[in-house]
Structure formats: structure tokens, C-alpha cells
Amino acid sequence: MPAAVFGILAAAGAALVAQNLLMARISASASTILIPLVLNSAVGLVALLGLLIARSGMPAIQEALGSFKVWNVLPGLLGSFFVFASILGYQRLGAAATIATLVTTQLGLGLVVDIMKSGSIRGYESAVAGALLLAVGAILVVFRPN
Template identity: 40%
Template sequence: MKWLFVLFALAAGALMPLQAGINLRLRGSLGDPVWAAAVSFGVGTLALLGYLAAARVPLPSMAMAGSAPLWSWTGGALGAFFVLATIILAGQIGATSMMAWLLAGQMMAALVLDHYGLVSYQVHTVSWPRIAGVGLLLAGAFLVNKY
């Protein structure tokens, strides 16, 4: 069962440079990376709303929404920043370097989040093999960027 999630993660990861390239093209048409990110998020919001309507997912109650901590409402803003960053980076450093550096940054942050159990993650203590794995990803990012 865990392998299905691994395959899902691989598929989602494979779509990230495709999304960045599509949004880069949109930037070219709209003339501004912030407009391209806003349109991308708008289309994504419409797609999600369409799914919710088609699947007949009930609206959460106000009590449920109100029980969420304030910081948990910032995910959309972080996602918007990520989309904007990929639009800017894709045009400047290319898909491979962009993805290598994004992955390296994600992994460094993930080590800290896991180690301290921040933002609802279960604690997964930092170990030398995990640090080595992230170090290898950083080395890979340097190599991809250099060559």
C-alpha cells in the first residue's frame, strides 16, 4: 500500500516542472509573473470547486473551520509564493536546476520539520543517514546547476 503513495508522489513530482513550464508560457502571454500565478491559482481553485461539486462533498461547518489554528490558513499563501517562484525560476535557471534547488530546499526544511514535529508532523529524529541523504541531494543540485 505504501508503494501506491510513493508512485503518487513520483507522479506529482513529475508534474511540477511541467506546471512551471506551462505557467512560464502563461507569464509570456500575460507579461507578469504575479498575474500568471494568480491566473494559475484561479484555474486551480475552479478545478477544485468543480471536483467538490461533482463529488458532492459537503461544506465544512463554521465550527470545524473555526477550530483550525490561525497558522493553518497560510498554506494557500505559501502555495501562491511557490507557484510564483517557479514561474520566475523556470525562466532564469531552467527546469532541471529549478527542480534540483527546490528539492534541496524542501528536503532541508523537511529535516527540521520532522525532527521537531512542527506544523502537525510526527517526530522523526534527524539521523546521520538522513543528513547524508539530504547532503547528496544538495551535491546533486550543485552538479545539475554546474553542468
Template identity: 55%
Template sequence: MNAYLVFPMLAAAGVALVIQNLLMVRITESVSTVIITLVINSAMGLALLLAALLSRNGLAGISETLLAIRPWAVLPGLLGSFFVFAGIMGYQSVGAPATIAVLVASQLTAGLLANAYKTQAPPSALSLLGAVLLIAGAILILRGRA
């Protein structure tokens, strides 16, 4: 994959992780235990998580899990898979430091925007300064690759 295409993909993956976490919180808020959220989110660990759910809540836990499934509940798993894919491509194409720098900078930016939206208040000057410094650091890491 072209290295210039990896950076927008990594930025999108950072935003996707914030969305994933927000959706995971939303799922958790609508059920009695985070185990149910993880069952919905994690197809790979489905057998293990169902066993844990059965041991903790019995058949009532399975019933609650099925009732909690909504169409949007599959998005956290999809967003997480995209994050892992982008990270692997980044490590292969541009290396770990550049991959991590872009992921963290984009996650922070999306996190600040999500928090500002949720609280209906703009980020503080110190938060913005921190974000600018983090983004500047990411740029320095990316330029160091050249």
C-alpha cells in the same frame, strides 16, 4: 532579476513548499474531506471545487467549508503561489537544472527539520548523509553552469 538573488529566493521557495504541505495536512485533519482543503487553498479552481463539493456533500459541505476557514488557512495558497513564482524566475534566470536542484535540496533540508521537530528526534545518520549528498549534487549542478 540578478542570478545571485534567485538562489536565496529558490531556497525560500523550497521551505515554503514544505510549510504549505504541512498546513494543507493541518487543514485536512480539521475537516471531513480533502475537497474542503482544496476549496480553501485554490482560488483559481474555486468554481470547479465548489461544484464537486456540492455534488458530494450538498449544502452541508458548503456549511462545513465556511466553518473550517481560519486566518492561517489562507497561507498554503500564498506559499504555493510563491513557489510557482520562484520556479518561473529560476527557469528564466538560471535554467531548469539549477532551479530544480536548489528547490529539491532546500525542500529536503526543511523536510528533515520539520520531521525532527514533529517527532522530537534527530534525523538518522543515513538521512543526513542523503541530504549532504543531495546538497553536494546541487552544488555540482550550480558549478556546472559557470
């Protein structure tokens, strides 16, 4: 099972690179970066609604609307910010620097969350060392001489 999950995550990482390249290209021909963000969100919403209805029928829409809470807006806002920052990074810094920065910060915060959940840094020493090496690598990628 871990190998299957690893494969799915690797495919998602590759898909994210492809998505960001396409979104940066779309935004280059648009008047604002908001255009590709709106298109991305609209396509995602239509696709997910279609899948939900195909899987569970119209009652699933009622269930989704009935379970809505105001704080449910946050993941969408955070996801939109992530896509916005990714497009901006691809345009201004390039793919490698953007990815290095995103991966480093995700790993760093992910480690903090895992350590806080476990209540101890014990067992995470090598992971912290690896994250620090990754951070140094990201800095070298982002601030490389042109």
C-alpha cells in the same frame, strides 16, 4: 500501500514539472508573472469547488466558510509563493537548477522537522548524509559552467 503512495508522489512530481513549463510559457507572453499565477489559482479554485460540490453538495460550501480562520490564508499564500518562485526559476535558471534547489531545500527542512518531531538525530544519520550529497549535487547543477 507505500508503492501506491510512491506512484502518486512520482506522478505529482512529473505534473509539477509540466505545470511549471506551461506556466513559464504563459508568463512569457503576459505583461507580468501575476497573470499565470491568477489563472492557475482561478482554475484550481473552480476545479476544487466543483469537486467539493459534486462530492458533498452545497452544504460543503457552508462548512468550508464556517470553518475558515484567518490563519487559513497562509497555505494559499505559501503555495502561491512556491508557484511564483518556480516560474521565476524556470525562466531564469532553467528546469534542472530550479528543481534541484527546490528538492534540496524541501528535503533539508523536512529532515529538520522529522528530527525535531522524533527528538533525536539517531536513525537519521544516513538520511542526513544523503541530504548533504543532494545539496552538493544541487550546487553543482545550479552553478554549472555555461
